[in-house]
Amino acid sequence: ELLFSLFGALAQYERALTRERVMAGLAAAKRRGRQGGRPPMIDxxxxxxxxxxxxxxxxxxxxxxxxxxxxxxxxxxxxxxxxxxxxxx
Missing domain, CATH: 1.10.10 (Arc Repressor Mutant, subunit A)
Structure with a gap:
């Protein structure tokens, strides 16, 4: 049971790190002018x-x-x- 708790805590920590990196990447792309999302079908x-x-x-x-x-x-x-x-x- 202790091992499962340890793995769970590590998974949560890794998820938080991944989320931080993704958010930083999106913010950097936005600063560079990247809009993101699907392009509009009607120009x-x-x-x-x-x-x-x-x-x-x-x-x-x-x-x-x-x-x-x-x-x-x-x-x-x-x-x-x-x-x-x-x-x-």
Whole structure:
């Protein structure tokens, strides 16, 4: 039982060291300008065209078909940038 406790303590210590090294590496990469994460599926130029089409009255379904973008991706991207549909009067 003492041996198991010792191995457990060593494993926790090793895990803490690994976590420290990973966090330091991520911080260094961030300082170098590395953003990390998955690249966006819709680039800035396409996003401008999409929002212009939506502001012009196009439906989200037609925009998805035109730009060959999945609906979930479109909705997620619009939510991320804070786009709100124009109000109909």
């Amino acid at each position: 800035a130029e396409t996003l401008e065209r999409i929002t212009a089409a939506l502001d012009g009255g196009a439906s989200k379904a037609s925009v998805c078909r035109t730009f060959k973008v999945p609906r979930s991706t479109l909705l997620g991207t619009l939510a991320r940038i804070g786009w709100a549909a124009p109000r109909k009067v």
